[in-house]
Amino acid sequence: MPRKDINLPYKIQYLSILDENGKLDKKLDPNLSEDLLMKLYRAMVLSRKFDERMLTLQRQGKIGTFAPIKGQEAQIGAVAVLEPDDWLVPSFREMAAELWRGKKMENILSLYAGYNEGGEIPEGFNNLPVSIPVGSQTLHAAGIAYAIRYRKQKQVAMTFFGDGATSEGDFHEAMNFAAVFQVPAIFICQNNHWAISVPRSHQTRSKTLAQKALAYEMPGIQVDGNDVLAVYAAAKEAVDRGRSGEGPTFIECVTYRMSVHTTADDPKKYRSEEEVEGWVKKDPITRFEKYLRDKNLMDDDQVKATEEEVSGEIKEAVGRWEDFIKKTPDPLSMFEHLLEELPPHVEQQREELKAEQAQRKGGK
Amino acid sequence: MPRKDINLPYKIQYLSILDENGKLDKKLDPNLSEDLLMKLYRAMVLSRKFDERMLTLQRQGKIGTFAPIKGQEAQIGAVAVLEPDDWLVPSFREMAAELWRGKKMENILSLYAGYNEGGEIPEGFNNLPVSIPVGSQTLHAAGIAYAIRYRKQKQVAMTFFGDGATSEGDFHEAMNFAAVFQVPAIFICQNNHWAISVPRSHQTRSKTLAQKALAYEMPGIQVDGNDVLAVYAAAKEAVDRGRSGEGPTFIECVTYRMSVHTTADDPKKYRSEEEVEGWVKKDPITRFEKYLRDKNLMDDDQVKATEEEVSGEIKEAVGRWEDFIKKTPDPLSMFEHLLEELPPHVEQQREELKAEQAQRKGGK
Amino acid sequence: MAKMTMVQAINLALMQEMEKDDGVMVLGEDVGKDGGVFRVTDNLMDKFGPERVMDTPLAESGIAGFSIGMALHGLKPVCEMQFSGFSYFAMHQLEAHAARLRGRSLGRFHVPMVLRAPYGGGVRALEHHSESREAYFAHTPGLKMVIPSTPRNARALLVSAIRDPDPVIFFEPKALYRAFREEVPEDEETLPIGKSRIAREGKDVTVISYGATLHSVMEAAEKLEEEDGVQVEVIDLLTISPLDDELFSESARRTGRVVVAHEAPRSFGAGAEVIARLVEKSFLYLEAPVRRVTGFDIVIPLYQREMDYLPGVNRVMQGVRETLDF
Amino acid sequence: MAKMTMVQAINLALMQEMEKDDGVMVLGEDVGKDGGVFRVTDNLMDKFGPERVMDTPLAESGIAGFSIGMALHGLKPVCEMQFSGFSYFAMHQLEAHAARLRGRSLGRFHVPMVLRAPYGGGVRALEHHSESREAYFAHTPGLKMVIPSTPRNARALLVSAIRDPDPVIFFEPKALYRAFREEVPEDEETLPIGKSRIAREGKDVTVISYGATLHSVMEAAEKLEEEDGVQVEVIDLLTISPLDDELFSESARRTGRVVVAHEAPRSFGAGAEVIARLVEKSFLYLEAPVRRVTGFDIVIPLYQREMDYLPGVNRVMQGVRETLDF
Ligand SMILES: Cc1ncc(C[n+]2csc(CCOP(=O)(O)OP(=O)(O)O)c2C)c(N)n1
Numbered sequence A, B: 001m002p003r004k005d006i007n008l009p010y011k012i013q014y015l016s017i018l019d020e021n022g023k024l025d026k027k028l029d030p031n032l033s034e035d036l037l038m039k040l041y042r043a044m045v046l047s048r049k050f051d052e053r054m055l056t057l058q059r060q061g062k063i064g065t066f067a068p069i070k071g072q073e074a075q076i077g078a079v080a081v082l083e084p085d086d087w088l089v090p091s092f093r094e095m096a097a098e099l100w101r102g103k104k105m106e107n108i109l110s111l112y113a114g115y116n117e118g119g120e121i122p123e124g125f126n127n128l129p130v131s132i133p134v135g136s137q138t139l140h141a142a143g144i145a146y147a148i149r150y151r152k153q154k155q156v157a158m159t160f161f162g163d164g165a166t167s168e169g170d171f172h173e174a175m176n177f178a179a180v181f182q183v184p185a186i187f188i189c190q191n192n193h194w195a196i197s198v199p200r201s202h203q204t205r206s207k208t209l210a211q212k213a214l215a216y217e218m219p220g221i222q223v224d225g226n227d228v229l230a231v232y233a234a235a236k237e238a239v240d241r242g243r244s245g246e247g248p249t250f251i252e253c254v255t256y257r258m259s260v261h262t263t264a265d266d267p268k269k270y271r272s273e274e275e276v277e278g279w280v281k282k283d284p285i286t287r288f289e290k291y292l293r294d295k296n297l298m299d300d301d302q303v304k305a306t307e308e309e310v311s312g313e314i315k316e317a318v319g320r321w322e323d324f325i326k327k328t329p330d331p332l333s334m335f336e337h338l339l340e341e342l343p344p345h346v347e348q349q350r351e352e353l354k355a356e357q358a359q360r361k362g363g364k
Numbered sequence C, D: 001m002a003k004m005t006m007v008q009a010i011n012l013a014l015m016q017e018m019e020k021d022d023g024v025m026v027l028g029e030d031v032g033k034d035g036g037v038f039r040v041t042d043n044l045m046d047k048f049g050p051e052r053v054m055d056t057p058l059a060e061s062g063i064a065g066f067s068i069g070m071a072l073h074g075l076k077p078v079c080e081m082q083f084s085g086f087s088y089f090a091m092h093q094l095e096a097h098a099a100r101l102r103g104r105s106l107g108r109f110h111v112p113m114v115l116r117a118p119y120g121g122g123v124r125a126l127e128h129h130s131e132s133r134e135a136y137f138a139h140t141p142g143l144k145m146v147i148p149s150t151p152r153n154a155r156a157l158l159v160s161a162i163r164d165p166d167p168v169i170f171f172e173p174k175a176l177y178r179a180f181r182e183e184v185p186e187d188e189e190t191l192p193i194g195k196s197r198i199a200r201e202g203k204d205v206t207v208i209s210y211g212a213t214l215h216s217v218m219e220a221a222e223k224l225e226e227e228d229g230v231q232v233e234v235i236d237l238l239t240i241s242p243l244d245d246e247l248f249s250e251s252a253r254r255t256g257r258v259v260v261a262h263e264a265p266r267s268f269g270a271g272a273e274v275i276a277r278l279v280e281k282s283f284l285y286l287e288a289p290v291r292r293v294t295g296f297d298i299v300i301p302l303y304q305r306e307m308d309y310l311p312g313v314n315r316v317m318q319g320v321r322e323t324l325d326f
């Protein structure tokens, strides 16, 4: 057909550095320091163990519904590129990234145990709190990044969201705003193959999620999201681009949600055990551990030592959290932080609750 | 860089058949019957003249704000492919398409003169009424098309929207739903270069709007939107695709809003006269007329006759509309068509108004 | 008659309406294979296939707008918002189109859709999973807003909502999903939309409520009878809009004393409208100010403080007592 | 002091606040080069450049969400919804984030944004250009909802809104944009958010109103004085939420008779909340039912019937007379 082809800029590429067996593609080695490599390893192990611990606590009824991150620990590769004053704009499945950026485990436990206090933001870090309305937070990252640009600062805003989130209008608007205003925002899509029971293939018809970046003429790349080095390398490129004023980047991290969607979910309804097992081989921690062993940075003893160390840390955090609970925080705290000043009629409602509390305590 | 390229299916093409001088690219001739060619011509002239008439009526204060379509008459090429029971899902700048599909001019006048009665849907046609919230109607087309598919019918749903509309989340969601469910929907983007004062280049960073279809793995094409034959050909291909169960299509029609955004707008604030004049050369009617003259289907006399004919038609329609107004429809009609049955408390409000009206009539 | 939870009763309504009318469609996030995150749509996909029970992409405006389209072409979509807290993503589709297409087309088209959503607190859920914002929809002309309170009336009202020729927002009090069982007849049963009911008769004071709060009110009424010998009449609104102001006005005229109870924030909530109607229709009968026992005008806290936020039995009792003591 | 239209007064507020604080940003559809479809933001782009006066892509949720982000990073975005009828596209961003980020972050972050939108009827506009849905936002804890009524108070309230550390929805009665001029001091002036004012003193009856309707009420008050010798006190709410229930309650206690007037649909509107507060706070002082003179519970009709829809002078007078005759 003699129609004219239109040449489109940008193409979509795929990046993988460490394969499933921990073998490194040397040409692509981001050459991280040994110290950083070890830190990444430790953080991934900590996240895995803490996730397991949370699951236990949930099953024991000590905390409520939460979204496990098992299998997605290589997300740490992305935030490892950031400075504390860069912005992290997470969804609800970035516990590993949050821990890396100072979030206290006891706060995470409190949040999922139903205490607003768990929302505490780690000092010195620009982390937004967990955002549950899918996709909605991506716009905040775009706006923050604009403010950074306007203030001529060097920060970036990195937002995380799932494969399902790419279906939301807000995602589209965020990508478009970010591209139009060329802001230093990094869009990290955690394509973990499932949005609760809906598989990636049914969420959208496109072959990749990365290609959605073309709609906004934004650089987009697909990376092996279980390869912490690939995630790091892609994020580094994107962050550098952002800091040097070259605008936003979209990164699709192909990973897998190895656990339940949330603890209220039963994946047996919609996916096979085999599928899950297929991904065990691609586990981000095992392959990274193999790589470190090959590099002689890691041996059996050190693996054990790391695990013990993080288990100790977790135990301490759980202890601090239990102490927090024992202090049974005042329910009147629900009236805090609504607005800078509580309006009189709400103040009055607070008094109603206070009176009721007093009455309850005073016998009855 | 040794990253792997990902091959994406579909590419974006550009289609133009009649050039600015009315010269036909023979290889691409859709071979329309002379009868249809003449009908298209006549309809375009009618739309142009009616648009001009509306502008006069507006300037005289006889009708209120409306969105002129001058320059976008080739949109008729798209609806010319449809059957009456196909669905037209317009925005607010498809007067030409609406007229083609049975909409009465007197109703259009009534609508913009502030009478809800103007919303009357032409009998026998599945035309949705004008939709003002930008982009929102695209979802209705997707849903209608799904219902068609579910009922195993052969209809299609064709929706129109502007370049600005592609920024709305609803557009994104509609494209995604349509592609995922492979429904017979045709998305016709009237890229008229402006969304009020915002130029296409600032609306989104992508080189074309057509490439946005790639994000949904939907066939997308850019056509010369001032070339009624190209619009027809692209729409025909899309409608055939839809009818044969091959899913949706996105068509970007590159055209130009030669007049004001609405009669409340002053384009001098944001665009140059030269730009507008540049587009006069690309006028969809002049070039089509040239083509018909070259084909010996048209001569001076016929041009004149057509213009007189349509002017007569318009005059009659204006007359019917004036008669409608003289009948000064009952304000109580505002309570009609809220729900199938008016709830008692609204019925009571209707009575309040009725009493007030009676009182007013009965001399204060 | 089988004893059913509200989840089962709603499932029954969907099942039977889908059997009866092949134009009834179910769509939403995870409503198909997963059967919905609360299992309300369980087994529907097995029975009716993925063409009628559709797992959609994750987009609420998309779901609502797509449903509007389906309805325009003659189907009867019953779409789900996974939680009412995400229904505001679709607010513009509901306000601008679902509520208006009948009028805009002078009656040529109409939008017989149902938008179902679990709403309200009490299930120890995450943020955004406990809101009660029925007033948004009740304030929108062209929409109907229904909230059932028991398995049986949930089933009957949902059937009516599906058959209704106009858009119905159907909020399901998720705290009641599995809270108790009730006999639900296998045979078809409907309840008129726009009518409330007397849930308990009494002569001393009227408490007007709906949804999960109704059950706190019922318990409070029992206790007040036991402890104070007071006979509380309880009105269950069932439909928030159009509001049936006849039944509660009539009750108020008898008792002279009224309390309104709901878990939504107090200000600009449904309670205010109830009071306004009472003032308009029964002013001279009111012997005491109408009290509102409601959620506070704050963001509902996470679950540890949720029970202090929600208007429970004690708070209702106190409200009634104050109203009686006035 | 110059005599200004409301458009000019709002423009002045933006101009001066932008001069004073380089963190104040203006964004929205056509607010830059075009100066806004009502020219409210005229000349701002020339003066402050496109980095501070941003023509955004056409996406309301985008504008709101982007503004939230800007506010989080310390700026003070004043974003515009071209018409309030399109603000529901952003409802979820406002409800889920603007209103909650302070709480969710335990006060570490806050969202000092203003969302401006022309609202209400009376300018012979197209569909979706005449709505009054302030109750949606007033019912949303964490948001403030402000509606000015004159050029001078529009300017002063907008300055306060911009300086407010929390999100403020600022609805501008578009019928008043150019309806009349008022002296507006060049020098800085603010008005507290959350406070209403007595627009006219009187002793016989209180009419509570806001926005464009306030002016019908004022005219009705004059006429009632002339024709019936009745002295009407008029309260201008100015802030819808948080509602200043002190001032109008105090007035109601003096007059004993109250009418509430607004153009929004009656049911579940702001009038209901006013009545509820009156009942709660001043029950024993009310000598007659509080009447609502409001828009009907229907979709506001196109402009030929708009004046029959909107509560005009006659309807207010009738409401007052009925209240006095009770
Ligand atoms: C706007 C909105 N709609 C629905 C939900 C309910 N919900 C929570 S998570 C989820 C799936 C998210 O999928 P994805 O974006 O892929 O992220 P993942 O959970 O896989 O990390 C849904 C539907 C929500 N939180 N927000």
Ligand SMILES: Cc1ncc(C[n+]2csc(CCOP(=O)(O)OP(=O)(O)O)c2C)c(N)n1
Pocket: B093, B132, B133, B134, B135, B161, B162, B163, B164, B165, B166, B190, B192, B194, B195, B196, B257, B261, D029, D058, D060, D082, D086, D089
């Ligand atoms: C959701 C929404 N936001 C804003 C508006 C106001 N508005 C009407 S038309 C328009 C520009 C539309 O541009 P485009 O989509 O390119 O269509 P065009 O007017 O050029 O035909 C705007 C902003 C609207 N009608 N709906």
Ligand SMILES: [Mg+2]
Pocket: A162, A163, A164, A190, A191, A192, A193, A194, A195, A196
């Ligand atoms: Mg996912």
Ligand SMILES: [Mg+2]
Pocket: B162, B163, B164, B190, B191, B192, B193, B194, B195, B196
């Ligand atoms: Mg345009």
